[in-house]
Amino acid sequence: MSALPRVTRRRAVTAAVVLVLLAAATVWAVLPERAAWTAQDLRITVRSGPAGDQPVDLDARFLLPRERSGKVPAVLLAHGFGGTKDSVRQDAESLAARGYAVLTWTAQGFGRSTGQIHLDSPDYEVKDAQRLLDWLARRPEVRTDTAGDPRVGVVGGSYGGALALLLAGQDQRVDAIVPSITWNDLGRAFLPQSAATDATGVFKKGWAGVFFGSSSGGDDPACGRFAADVCRAYLSMATSGTPDQAALDLLRKSSPATVLDRIKAPTLLVQGAVDTLFPLSEADANAKGIAATGTPVKVAWFTGGHDGGAGPGSDQDRVKFLTAQWLDHYVKGDGAAPGDDFTWSRVAGFSAMDRDLVTNGYSAPAYPGITGTGNARLTLTGSAQPIANPPNGNPAALSALPGLGSRLSSLLSGNVASDIPGQHATFATAPLTGSIEVAGAPALALRAASPTGEAVLFVKLYDVDPAGAPTLSAGLVAPVRLTGLPERIGDARPVTVTLPAIVRRLEAGHTLQVVVATSDQAFLSPAAPATYTVAVDGQLTLPTLVGTAISSPAAIWWYALGALIAAVLLGLVVLLLFRxxxxxxxxxxxxxxxxxxxxxxTGLRKAYQDGFVAVEEIGFTVERGQVVGLLGPNGAGKTTTLRVLMGLTTPTAGEIHVFGHRLVPGAQILSRVGALVEGPGFLPHLTGYENLRAYWRATGRPWEDARFDEALEIAGLGASVHRRTKNYSHGMRQRLAIAQAMLGLPELLVLDEPTDGLDPPQIAEMRRVLQRYATDGRAVLVSSHLLAEVEQTCTHAVVVNKGRIVASGPVEEIVGESPSVAIDVTDVPAATEILTGLGVRSVTPDGASSLIVDMNGTPRAEVVASLVRAGVGVDRVVPRRRLEDAFLALVGDNSRGSGDR
Amino acid sequence: MTASHTNPPGVPPAGGLPPAVPSDAAPAAGRSGAGSDGRDATSAAERPGAAPRRTDAAAGYRPSRTLPIVAEIRRQASRRRTQLALGFMVLLPLIILVAFEFGGGGDSDDDRNGGGAFSSLVDLATSGGLNFALFGLAVSAGFLLVVVFALFAGDTVASEASWGSLRYLLAIPVPRARLLAVKLVVALGYSFLALVLLAGTGLLVGTLRYGWHPLGSTIAAQIPPGQGVLRLLGILAYLAVILLVVAGLAFLLSVLTDAALGAVGGAVLLWILSSILDQITALGSIRDALPTHYSDAWLGLLSTPVQTEDLAKGAISAIVYAVLFWGAAFYRFTRKDITS
Structure with a gap:
């Protein structure tokens, strides 16, 4: 094989086609489709502030569907905290492609917008949004309900979600809202209190720090771009852990909780179950507040959130679908009214493809809140235990990693959470007897005693598998600040603690552990060291929820797989029948x-793809009983002819018939032909005997037809027949190959250079074998480049040179005595004269003392007698032979074969 | 040299060669000469008028009986590489077992790498026979099984070509399509056998050493042993399907080249190339079309309920690729000139 394939036209065309297809596929995959929308970046100046006199320059982008008939409804798309209009670019584009005019903007205090961060204050950010509604109403492309009232939905997540709620509460022009992963009460979100008391909650320092730290720029290095009042509130809270009234008021003002009763826009609330910042209870409060006034509300939970990110693909698809359905109905006016059914998802396992989690979707006919539709009660056991509060909250237990992104799997498989020895008490249930599908906020009764009368505790619920590995679902903890505690646990009164809502399937055999800890890295705990005593009595209440599984799109792929297999099988059957x-x-x-x-x-011709013509035109016949020699120099085309004869190569032109059957590759008539072509071919790891057996087994013919003993006798390998063929000499392999060709005694035996590698006695034997073989109606075709071999072995000969037949016929005819004689004489001119007088046909001088005489029937004895009588000395009289004549005439003067042409 | 000097090629005993044709049908030797024109009118005129058999093939020859599957299985079974590859499939679980036993107790605290799906399999490997077998499959699926499938499928035709025995099989004649089909079936059979041996040995030694326990994974619930066996079978089936791509590619290369090593190496090379491309997320949706893209989808069978979407996609992808490769192999082989 050459290193590089020859470049032929066919190959070039094939390569070009493949290249073009590959390039087209790449371009098709890489190039985005022609956008279905147009976008325009602009700056909108709005008047902000309580008096509406502070100009703020908003960095905005306005997108319109490229193809629209008439005016289109609009969507106001708000971004999350720390983001810009670019953070929601993909959502904006997909909404625009759905036929909405989309206005996105960078909220004041962020990005390239001016102004300061007021935390969605009704006087600032919400007022800005109202001005943007005015702006939309003036746009000629946007559909309006009445003059100045655009048909508009407001969509946003987190910071943008609260803005949507607050805007809908403040401005009745909003037609629908889709707030996601957002808060109900900002004070409760940052100062959560899970116990049923009035004490201020525990400062969520981890998340607060993440947000406060994400603003840069501005004049005051301490405050970044935060408004002065917001900055002051943060600094005071983060220092003391307890807010002052001004801070509480500020947080309250930025809370949708204050405006829920005024929201008339149908609301789709999307909340994440993996969210330690705004847990499911925030959306629950929003839903209850809005629904109380009769406004349509729909709730959906997904496996994601501020800790969990956008969630698995199936969840993202579900949320996108719900959003589009909501907007299409309530803003655009398309489609049936979305029901108030509730959908959620639960982790099912890890995804094989992206090494992240996979969730299954479920639906229930109505939103059950975070108390579920049922209850499971489990008894917790464990005595009262003393636990130490570390000074300044260090070291602290770890539950979640705020702001560190979305390793869903680590949060849900429990690799993160850890507790500090001595700082936590554990209360456990017995192993579960059956699985429990928890969806909601578990509750328990906690008793605590503290020498200071106060305690900050963190209550967590671990799911412990039979191997003992604990998992803190979504990293959620219930911070508790208790006041008025007795010093002794015996005097403590139970207080109900409601844990954050979780969505989890608790498997049978697992145990549940309630851990009460004194510190948590995500929260600010008291700086002074103290030792509390805690006890958890009685029962753990788990809200349960059973839903119908949302069918997964996987089924379609299985149908596709089935169809594919059926198509392949059908194609195979058709192909087989056709063949x-x-x-x-x-x-x-x-x-x-x-x-x-x-x-x-007949008329055989073989031209190879590279243009080399191995056989120009060859035609001959082998009759029964003949041993035909195919004679020619190396490269004359003998082997190519035999290859075609074995069906290994397809001829360019011409036909071969074996017993009247046209010979094509794989023709059945080949079963009556035995062959040795281009040397032996054996499985090197088998013995000679095993090779013959393997060969005959491959024919599928009856064992007794093989005539093994005769073949082995011909091979004559003796005991060596049981050695592996890789150790054979060339001659041994050759003999074994001849034996293999003779297996089953085929009626036509084709041997390519059979005596190659044999020693003279073996050659003589082989000659006899072949001559014998051709008796009884069999025929043998032998190719050779040795004249003598053909002469001695064959009954007939076909002489080939340069791809053509030059002579053919019975050997005795062409090898036998020719009418010409070579005579060496002492006197050439005299001899010529005498011979001419005798009436021979021709006399040709051949060298200095030799003559070639065509006798024309004159007996040799008479010629010699005449010459001697005339006094010419005769040194030598040699009868010439025709085959030699022919062969030498063709080859002798030019020993180069046709391969060298 | 050999014994041939003392046993020269023997002449068949007298009468050892039975007549090839009934004597009345045999023309006398040399009655008609070999004619260079090939059209011998006299021989046609003198031919007895006996009607030929329908196919005139040799007695007992039937194309559909050539190269029986059993014959091909024996051909391959006698090869050292078959024995070694299958033997290693049995050996590997034992090596892993020994490594676990002497490797320091499998404390996984040091190598907590964030808890991917794979690390959880490592941690759980010693928790029972099912998990041990699963671990053996997981560490082999990426490369070892690829090489084994490529070896069995890629070596099959090319090695016959390199020995020179291919032309003798075709001259029997084994129909070319049948030759390929038998070779393919047997190669796939050995590949699947290797897969089953690997899992079966792992299950056996794992169960003997670690006991018969539920199939565990850290994220989903434990799967009871009975169902765990079904899941394991499902994983085996999926691996078998996804590796059809390697088998297809190696088989195609095996038909295109006479160098067995080139076919095996080429298939493994392209598989690795595809794996590397699959790591480059910038390629976007092109990656979905890569044959290796869904090669890890069997992990979906470890969750409860099972995640089957990627399995179906992976199976579709693998079958499409395999059918394309095999189709090309058959198309090429049934038309090419055998020059080896």
Missing amino acids: RARRRRRVIAVNQAYAGTPLVV
Whole structure:
């Protein structure tokens, strides 16, 4: 094989086609589709502030569907905290492609907008949004309900979600809102209190720090771009852990909780179950507040949130679908009213593809809140335990990693959470007898005693598998600040603690552990060291929820797989039937003229793809009983002819008939031909005997037809027949190959250079074997480049040179005595004269003392007698032979083969 | 040299060669000469008028009986590489077992790498026979099984070509399509056998050493042993399907080249290339079309309920690729000139 394939036209075309297809596929995959929307970046100046006199320059982008008929409804799309209009770019584009005019902007205090961060204050950010509604109403492309009232939905997540709620509460022009992962009461979100008391909650320092730290720029290095009052509130809260009234008022003002009763826009609330910042209870409060006034509300939970990110693909698809359905109905006016059914998802396992989690979706006919539709009660056991509060909250237990992104799997498989020895008490249930599908906020009764009368505690619920590995679902903890505690646990009164809502399937055999800890890295705990005593009595209440599984799109792929397999099988069957029919036609077609002749080759021509013509035109016949020699120099085309004869190579032109059957690759008539072509081919790891057996097994013919003993006798390998063929000499392999060709005693035996590698006695034996073989109606075709071999072995000969036949016929005819004689004489001119007088046909001088005489029937004795009588000395009289004549005439003067042409 | 000097090629005993044709149908030797024109009118005229058999093939020859599957299985079974590959499939679980036993107790605290799906399999490997077998599959699926499938499928035709025995099979004649089909079936059979051996040995030694326990994974619930066996079978089936791509590619290369090593190496090379491309997320949706993209989808069978979407996609992708490769192999082989 050459290192580089020859460049032919066919190959070039194939390569070009493949390249073009590859390039097209790449371009198709990489190039975005022509956008279905147009976008325009602009700056909108709005008047902000309580008096509406502070100009703020908003960095905005306005997108319109490229193809629209008439005016289109609008969507105001708000971004999350720390983001810009670019953070919601993809959502904006997909909404615009759905037929909405989309206005996104960077909220004041962020990005390239001016102004300061007021935390969605009704006087600032919400007022800005009202001015943007005015702006939308003036746009000629945007549909309006009445003059100045655009048909608009407001969509946003987190910071943008609260803005949507607050805007809908403040401005009745909003037609629908889709707030996601957002808060109800900002004070409660940052100062959560899970116990049923009035004490101020525990400062969520982790998340607060993440947000406060995300603003840069501004004049005051301490405050960044935060408004002075917001900055002051943060600094005071973060220092003391307890807010002053001004801070509480500020947080209250930025809370949708204050405006829920005024929201008339149908609301789709999307909340994440993996969210330690705004847990499911925030959306629950929003839903209850809005629904109380009769406004349509729909709730959806997904496995994600501020800790969990956008969630698995199936959840993202569900949220996108719900959003589009909501807007289409309530803003655009398309589609049926979305029901108030509730959908959620639960982790099912890890995804094989992206090494993240996979969730299953479920739906229930109505939103059950975070108390579920049922209850499971489990008894917790464990005695009262003393736990230490570390000074300044260090070291602290770890529950979640705020702001560190979304390793869903680590949060849900429990690799993060850890507790500090001595700082936590554990209360456990017995192993579960059956699985429990928890969806909601578990509750328990906690008793605590503290020497200071106060305690900050963190209550967590671990799911512990039978191997003992605990998992803190979504990293959620219930911070508790208790006041008025007795010093002794015996005097403590139970207080109900409601844990954050979780969505989890608790498997049978798992145990649940309630851990009460004194510190948590995400929260600010008291700086002074103290030792509390805690006890959890009685029962743990788990809200349960059973839903119907939302069918996964996987089924479609299984149908597709089934269809594919069916199509492949069908194609295979059709192909087989077609081939069988074609083969049957071919197999029974017999050329009656050649039906009894072992081999008829007519007009054979073989030109290789690279243009080399190995066989120009060859035609000959092998009859029964003949041993035909195919004689020619190396490269004359003998092997190519035999290759075609074995069906290994397809001829360019011409036909071969074996017993009247046209020979094509794989023709059944080949079963009556035995062959040795281009040297032996054996499985090197098998012995000679095993090779013959393996070969005969491959024929599928009856064992007794093989005539093994005769073949082995011909091979004559003796005991060596049981050695591996890789250790054979060249001659041994050759003999074994001849034996293999003779297995089953085929009627036509084709041998390519059979005596190659044999020693003279073996050659003599082989000659006899072949001559014997051809008796009884069999025929042998032997190729050779050795004249003597053909002469001694064959009954007939075909001489080939340069791809053409130059002579053919019975060997005795062409090898036998020719009419010419070579005579060496002492006097050439005299001899010529005498011979001419005798009436011979021609006399040709050949060298200094030799003459070639065409006798024309004159007896040799008479010629010699005449010459001697005339006094010419005769040194030598040699009868010439025709084959030699022919062979030498062709080859002798030019020993180069046709391969060198 | 050999014994041939003392046993020269023997002449068949007298009468050892039975007549090839009934004597009345045999023309006398040399009655008609070999004619260079190939059209011998006299021989046609003198031919007895006996009607030929329908196919005139040799007695007992039927194309559909050539190269029986059993014969091909024996051909391959006698090869050292078959024995070694299958033997290693049995050996590997034992090596892993020994490594676990002497490797320091499998404390996984040091190598907590964030808790991917794979690390959880490592942690759980010693928790029972099912998990042990699963671990053996997981560490082999990426490369070892690829090489084994490529070896069995890629070596099959090319090695016959390189020994020179291919032309003798075709001259029997084994129909080319049948030759390929038998070779393919047997190669796939050995590949699947290797897969089953690996899992079966892992299950056996794992169960003997670690006991018969539920199939565990850290994220989903434990799967009871009975169902765990079904899941394991499902994983085996999926691996078998996804590796059809390697088998297809190696088989195609095996038909295109006479160098067995080139076919095996080429298939493994392209598989690795595809794996690397699949790591480059910038390629976007092109990656979905890569044959290796869904190669890890069997992990979906470890969750409860099972995640089957990627399994279906992976199976579709693998079958499409395999059918394309095999189709190309058959198309090429049934038309090419055998020059080896």
